Each structure stands twice: as structure tokens, then as C-alpha cells.
Amino acid sequence: MHLTQHLKGTGYHYAPDPSSQGACTIGGNVATNSGGPHTLKYGVTVNHILALEVVLPDGSLVELGSPTGDTPGYDLTGLFVGSEGTFGICTRITVRLTRNPAAYRTLLGIFETVADATQAISQIIGAGIIPAALEMMDQGIVGAVEAAFHFGFPLDAGAVLLIEVDGLEIAVDEEAEKIVRICQEAAAREVRRATTEKERLLLWKCRKQAFGAIGRLSPSYCTQDGVVPRTRLPEILAFITDCGARHGIRIVNVFHAGDGNIHPILLFDERDAAQVARVLEASDEILTKCIEMGGSVTGEHGIGVEKINFMDKLFTADDLAVMGLVHDVFNPEGRCSPRKMLPTAGGCGTEHIERSSPARRAAL
Amino acid sequence: MHLTQHLKGTGYHYAPDPSSQGACTIGGNVATNSGGPHTLKYGVTVNHILALEVVLPDGSLVELGSPTGDTPGYDLTGLFVGSEGTFGICTRITVRLTRNPAAYRTLLGIFETVADATQAISQIIGAGIIPAALEMMDQGIVGAVEAAFHFGFPLDAGAVLLIEVDGLEIAVDEEAEKIVRICQEAAAREVRRATTEKERLLLWKCRKQAFGAIGRLSPSYCTQDGVVPRTRLPEILAFITDCGARHGIRIVNVFHAGDGNIHPILLFDERDAAQVARVLEASDEILTKCIEMGGSVTGEHGIGVEKINFMDKLFTADDLAVMGLVHDVFNPEGRCSPRKMLPTAGGCGTEHIERSSPARRAAL
Numbered sequence: 001m002h003l004t005q006h007l008k009g010t011g012y013h014y015a016p017d018p019s020s021q022g023a024c025t026i027g028g029n030v031a032t033n034s035g036g037p038h039t040l041k042y043g044v045t046v047n048h049i050l051a052l053e054v055v056l057p058d059g060s061l062v063e064l065g066s067p068t069g070d071t072p073g074y075d076l077t078g079l080f081v082g083s084e085g086t087f088g089i090c091t092r093i094t095v096r097l098t099r100n101p102a103a104y105r106t107l108l109g110i111f112e113t114v115a116d117a118t119q120a121i122s123q124i125i126g127a128g129i130i131p132a133a134l135e136m137m138d139q140g141i142v143g144a145v146e147a148a149f150h151f152g153f154p155l156d157a158g159a160v161l162l163i164e165v166d167g168l169e170i171a172v173d174e175e176a177e178k179i180v181r182i183c184q185e186a187a188a189r190e191v192r193r194a195t196t197e198k199e200r201l202l203l204w205k206c207r208k209q210a211f212g213a214i215g216r217l218s219p220s221y222c223t224q225d226g227v228v229p230r231t232r233l234p235e236i237l238a239f240i241t242d243c244g245a246r247h248g249i250r251i252v253n254v255f256h257a258g259d260g261n262i263h264p265i266l267l268f269d270e271r272d273a274a275q276v277a278r279v280l281e282a283s284d285e286i287l288t289k290c291i292e293m294g295g296s297v298t299g300e301h302g303i304g305v306e307k308i309n310f311m312d313k314l315f316t317a318d319d320l321a322v323m324g325l326v327h328d329v330f331n332p333e334g335r336c337s338p339r340k341m342l343p344t345a346g347g348c349g350t351e352h353i354e355r356s357s358p359a360r361r362a363a364l
Numbered sequence: 365m366h367l368t369q370h371l372k373g374t375g376y377h378y379a380p381d382p383s384s385q386g387a388c389t390i391g392g393n394v395a396t397n398s399g400g401p402h403t404l405k406y407g408v409t410v411n412h413i414l415a416l417e418v419v420l421p422d423g424s425l426v427e428l429g430s431p432t433g434d435t436p437g438y439d440l441t442g443l444f445v446g447s448e449g450t451f452g453i454c455t456r457i458t459v460r461l462t463r464n465p466a467a468y469r470t471l472l473g474i475f476e477t478v479a480d481a482t483q484a485i486s487q488i489i490g491a492g493i494i495p496a497a498l499e500m501m502d503q504g505i506v507g508a509v510e511a512a513f514h515f516g517f518p519l520d521a522g523a524v525l526l527i528e529v530d531g532l533e534i535a536v537d538e539e540a541e542k543i544v545r546i547c548q549e550a551a552a553r554e555v556r557r558a559t560t561e562k563e564r565l566l567l568w569k570c571r572k573q574a575f576g577a578i579g580r581l582s583p584s585y586c587t588q589d590g591v592v593p594r595t596r597l598p599e600i601l602a603f604i605t606d607c608g609a610r611h612g613i614r615i616v617n618v619f620h621a622g623d624g625n626i627h628p629i630l631l632f633d634e635r636d637a638a639q640v641a642r643v644l645e646a647s648d649e650i651l652t653k654c655i656e657m658g659g660s661v662t663g664e665h666g667i668g669v670e671k672i673n674f675m676d677k678l679f680t681a682d683d684l685a686v687m688g689l690v691h692d693v694f695n696p697e698g699r700c701s702p703r704k705m706l707p708t709a710g711g712c713g714t715e716h717i718e719r720s721s722p723a724r725r726a727a728l
Contacts, residue, residue, distance in 0.1 A: 011492075033439075046439070047411075062682055068624070070591040070660045072667050072678065073705065074687050075397075075410070078442040099492045128375075128463045171535035227434040260432070296434040303436050314436065319426055322693065323438050329689040341437065 015042035033082030035300035040258035053092035057335035085337035087330035101166035105176035117159040120186035140252030148213035218267035226290035261299035379406035397446030399664035404622035417456035421699035449701035451694035465530035469540035481523040484550035504616030512577035582631035590654035625663035
């Protein structure tokens with residue numbers, strides 16, 4: 001957010017804009033290779049990082065990448081981004097700035113059902129349009145956001161799509177027209193346009209602060225971060241609804257629909273141990289389903305410690321052993337982010353030494 | 365080229381299109397992280413690779429990445445791309461396809477001098493336009509290409525720019541208009557437009573087969589591959605002219621101007637040992653100058669064995685030691701691409717063992 005503010009008026013911006021940018025840091029963005037609402041068109045953090053200064057766990061200082069973005073040798077900058085602190089501490093980050101687009105058009109598509117909204121998403125992408133952003137909010141989250149920000153969202157709609165296109169003035173009008181037509185063909189109740197910059201910013205505020213509005217729905221919440229191929233969004237959303245019903249957990253959804261990156265938000269009360277257990281079970285089922293559908297257990301928030309047990313469902317023992325060896329190049333004694341990201345032989349609670357080099361090499 | 369042909373009529377294409385695509389392989393593209401004329405807008409090979417199947421030097425088979433492009437853990441796909449065969453052999457490659465743009469406009473800007481042409485490049489990028497391609501050919505190469513393909517290039521022009529914009533029909537006209545205006549302001553003698561698809565393809569054929577036309581100029585040639593910040597193109601081109609004059613070597617230029625990726629082509633006769641020595645000296649000077657200007661000794665063709673002695677001018681001993689350790693994770697005995705890319709203790713002719721793990725770790 002500081003970087004975004006600092007660039008105001010220069011004609012340039014830093015393209016990745018995590019919804020959490022009021023709270024997150026650029027170092028955290030590098031560690032988890034953050035995405036955001038504009039990832040669909042502009043890519044994730046790694047696409048916008050030119051160089052890094054890194055302190056390795058042994059105290060040595062290395063420079064990765066270069067400000068021109070062209071470096072021979074192995075792409076260690078790309079390797080570091082998303083390594084969740086397991087390679088060392090990043091102390092300086094050189095980012096690539098993106099010129100501000102000449103024009104935006106920001107649309108709000110209002111749909112009776114989540115299925116209609118996902119149908120519209122498929123048709124938009126299928127028509128060859130790559131919106132700058134394509135975000136979905138379901139009825140549950142719309143209710144919370146409306147109570148907080150009074151934008152004028154219809155409370156009875158099944159889902160809304162926030163769609164933004166950017167580019168040349170003349171091109172965005174044509175794209176916006178096409179999108180309106182596609183939404184209408186997908187049985188949208190209504191498609192609104194942000195007619196002023198103020199209205200556009202309010203719409204984005206509603207989306208970006210949606211998580212803050214969840215306090216109106218329940219005392220605690222657990223956000224999941226899964227990925228499915230975009231064509232399977234209707235299926236995973238139906239599964240999530242069903243999963244919530246089975247476990248007696250209310251789940252609302254606000255997410256990067258264009259990327260197939262879901263963010264089901266499981267609502268509960270952390271003072272109730274039985275509810276907590278059901279939330280963990282439901283989360284596990286949803287992420288397992290994402291894997292079955294050919295997706296992943298994280299789109300942008302990383303593995304950390306919470307999802308470490310999914311790693312051996314996603315990777316073979318050989319794949320994990322190779323990652324472990326790469327880990328040991330930078331962090332042989334596990335001084336930085338120990339027990340993060342890579343499963344240890346005995347599960348995430350065991351000591352680092354159990355997955356150190358000689359044993360791992362022998363396992364290969 | 366096979367992939368490109370295979371996709372004809374599907375509405376999709378594989379975006380990286382190396383000028384050498386009549387001869388190169390997709391495995392080679394992955395090994396060197398190839399660019400091409402459309403890199404300016406569409407990026408290099410790594411931006412279009414979703415997953416790899418790799419045979420490691422010990423014979424084990426690993427899968428890197430996933431077809432959805434979202435994989436947690438370290439980005440080993442990105443690490444493998446550009447590793448020049450030093451990590452193993454790639455046996456299966458999953459690429460990302462790009463939807464064909466709705467429309468193109470292809471322009472040929474004709475300039476009296478290289479300086480005018482580079483001025484136009486700076487102004488185009490400065491105006492916020494990102495052409496799909498922005499290629500320069502100087503007088504020497506234009507003469508050879510014209511003799512080979514009879515396109516109608518003016519033989520007395522100092523430089524020509526091949527500029528392509530793509531996107532929506534309505535947008536490309538506006539962008540093409542702007543580019544024509546900018547070229548005229550930069551004292552272009554003339555700006556031509558490809559008015560038919562046939563004319564566009566011929567223009568691209570001239571560019572892509574320019575290297576084949578060099579046989580008309582001299583019995584042997586050595587193409588260099590350097591990078592400078594785009595704003596320093598006039599300076600490096602002047603240096604190249606001067607360098608050629610000092611060494612008595614004729615140098616012609618055809619290159620990815622929009623990326624600052626130069627390809628000076630040094631003309632000589634390999635039967636003349638003195639000429640060969642002068643070509644090597646001149647090449648060394650040009651690449652050293654690229655480094656001094658904050659650039660790199662390779663934009664897309666890699667380090668291989670030829671440029672290995674530049675690595676310690678680009679990287680500190682610590683940086684190289686880290687790369688060596690990463691190398692050893694995959695290829696500890698140097699079975700694949702030995703003596704490529706990373707300098708050994710005693711120069712590129714010495715045995716791999718001299719840069720094996722224990723010594724390297726001790727050096728850190």
C-alpha cells in the first residue's frame with residue numbers, strides 16, 4: 001500500500017495488488033508469491049520482481065537477479081519468490097513498475113445463481129477477453145459487505161461479479177460492451193457500470209475490505225485458498241455448499257474467479273471446540289477435492305505449517321526429496337523458517353535434522 | 365515450428381517464436397529460456413511453460429509444475445527453464461497456449477540513421493505502447509535481406525524498424541496511428557504498412573530469415589547476444605560500429621530493439637586465423653561493454669561454454685557458489701552438460717570434481 005501511494009501521480013503502478021494490501025508487506029508478498037484481483041491479466045508477484053538482496057541463514061549476503069531483469073545463470077530470483085522464508089531473509093526488493101492503463105471500465109454483474117455467474121466467466125474468457133480483474137462474491141459475502149459499506153448491492157442475488165477491463169479508451173468500451181452482452185446471455189439480472197472514479201473506488205473498496213466485513217457474520221472465520229481449473233468452478237462451489245451443509249458450517253465465498261482461485265470463508269466460533277474441529281474437517285475435504293480436480297491447495301497464500309500435510313498428496317517422495325535438497329543449499333541447518341513448507345520424515349512437528357542432506361540424498 | 369503449424373486454425377498459438385524456429389527445438393527453447401521477436405509483449409519461454417517431465421542425471425523421473433500452472437512448493441519448473449541442460453534431460457513439456465489476437469497492424473519504419481530509429485523506439489515505449497514486436501535491422505543486414513527476398517527495402521536507409529501491434533481491431537488502428545506519428549517526429553523517411561496478410565508474412569520472413577541471408581555478405585559470421593537497458597541502445601550501437609572499425613571487422617545488426625537485446629553479427633572468413641582472433645577480441649569488448657552499461661552477456665542464447673568466462677564478471681564468488689550448490693542438487697557428478705554455464709575453479713577446461721559440493725560449501 002505504501003508503494004502504491006508513493007507512485008500516485010507518476011503514471012506507473014506496481015501491478016500485483018493483494019486484497020490484503022492494507023496489512024501485508026512486500027517482503028511477505030515475495031515470500032508467498034502473492035496474487036490478487038489483477039493477477040488474471042498481470043500475473044503474480046514473481047512476474048514483477050527484478051532483483052533481490054538476500055541474507056542467507058549463514059549470514060552471507062547475496063544479490064539475485066538484476067534491475068534490467070536479464071540475468072544469465074539459474075533463475076534464483078524466481079526460485080526465492082514463493083519460498084516462504086525457507087531460503088533466508090529478503091532485505092531489498094527491486095520491483096518492475098507497470099504503466100497505468102489509459103482507461104478502465106468497471107462492471108458489476110448481478111446474477112440469480114452462482115452457476116449463472118460462473119457460466120458468464122467461462123464465456124468471457126472463451127470470447128478471448130482477458131479482464132484486468134474478474135472477481136466473484138456470493139450472496140453471503142454480499143450481505144456482509146452491503147451492511148458495512150452500503151454500496152447498494154442487491155441482497156437477494158445469488159452472486160455478483162466484479163469485472164474490470166483496462167487498456168486504450170477506445171478498446172475498453174468495446175470489451176465492456178461484449179462483457180455486458182455475455183452476462184445478459186448468461187441470465188444476469190442486471191449489469192451496472194461504475195460511472196465515476198469514486199464509484200469505481202467504492203466498488204473496489206467493497207471487494208478488498210470484504211474480509212473486514214465478515215466480523216458482522218460470525219466471531220471467527222477461516223479462509224481457505226484453493227485452485228481448480230476455471231471450467232470446474234461450478235462443481236467446486238457446489239461441493240463447498242454441500243460440504244458446509246454436511247458439517248453444519250456456514251461458508252461464504254469471495255474470490256479470484258478468473259484464475260480459478262477460490263477463497264471459501266468458513267464461519268464459526270473459536271470458543272466452540274466442536275465447531276473448530278468441523279471447520280478443520282471441512283477445510284480438509286475442500287482442499288482434497290481441489291487436488292482431485294487437478295488443482296492445488298494454495299493459489300497465493302502458501303503452504304506454511306497449516307497445509308504441510310497436503311504436500312505428499314501433491315508431490316511424489318522423489319519430488320519432495322529434490323525440494324529438500326534445494327532447501328538445504330540455502331538453509332542446511334533449518335535456521336530460517338524451520339518446519340515450514342516441506343514435510344519432515346515424522347510430520348511437521350519433528351526436528352529439522354530428520355530431513356537433512358545425507359538422509360535425503362540417500363533416499364533419492 | 366511444428367507446434368506453430370499444428371495449432372493453425374485452432375485460434376491459439378504458442379507465443380514465444382524464436383527467429384530460429386525453422387531449426388530450433390522446444391527442448392532447446394526450454395534449456396536456454398529462448399526469447400524472440402514477440403518477447404517484448406509476451407515474455408520469454410519460462411512465461412509459457414506449465415509443467416515439465418525431467419530425467420535427472422541419476423536416472424530418476426520427476427514431474428515439475430502442473431498443467432493448471434499453480435503449484436505450491438519451490439518453483440522448480442522456473443528453475444529448470446534456462447538451466448542449459450545442467451539439471452537433466454527434459455522429456456515432456458506442457459506449454460501454455462495464447463489466444464490469437466483479433467487483429468494485427470504491421471509497420472515498417474525507414475530511418476536515415478540508427479540514432480533516429482532508436483529515438484523512435486524510446487518514444488514508442490515512452491508513450492505507453494507495448495508493441496507485440498519491435499525489431500531493428502541496420503543498413504548492412506537490410507542489404508543482404510533485400511538481395512535474398514526482394515521485399516523492396518531501400519538500400520540507402522540507415523536502419524529500418526519492424527513494428528507490430530496486436531489486439532482488438534479498433535485498438536490496433538489507434539496504436540498504429542500513434543506509432544506512425546512518433547516515427548515521423550523522429551525524422552523517419554517513410555512509414556509503410558503491410559496492407560495484406562501476404563505482405564505481413566513476407567516482412568516477417570525477411571526478419572526471421574535474415575541470418576540465412578548473411579551468406580551473401582561473408583563466408584562466416586559470429587552472432588553475439590547481449591543486453592543493455594533500452595535507453596542505452598544508441599550508445600552500444602555506436603560502440604559496436606567503432607569496435608568493428610578498430611578491429612577491421614564488418615558488423616551488421618538485426619535485433620530485438622524493444623527489449624534492448626542486441627545481436628551484432630560479426631562477418632569474417634574462418635580460414636583466416638588472424639580474422640578469427642579479431643572477431644573474438646571484438647566480441648569480448650562488446651559483451652564487456654554490455655556489462656558496464658548494466659546489461660548482460662546473453663539475452664536468450666545462454667552461457668554455454670563460449671561465455672563461461674563472463675560469469676565471474678557478472679556474479680560474485682558467493683553468487684556462483686550458491687549456483688554451484690543448486691547445480692549439485694540435480695547433477696552432483698556432472699553427468700549432464702558438464703562444464704557448461706558455471707565456471708570451474710580452473711576455468712572451463714578443468715574437471716567437474718574441482719567444483720563439487722564440499723569444496724563449494726567450504727568456500728561459502
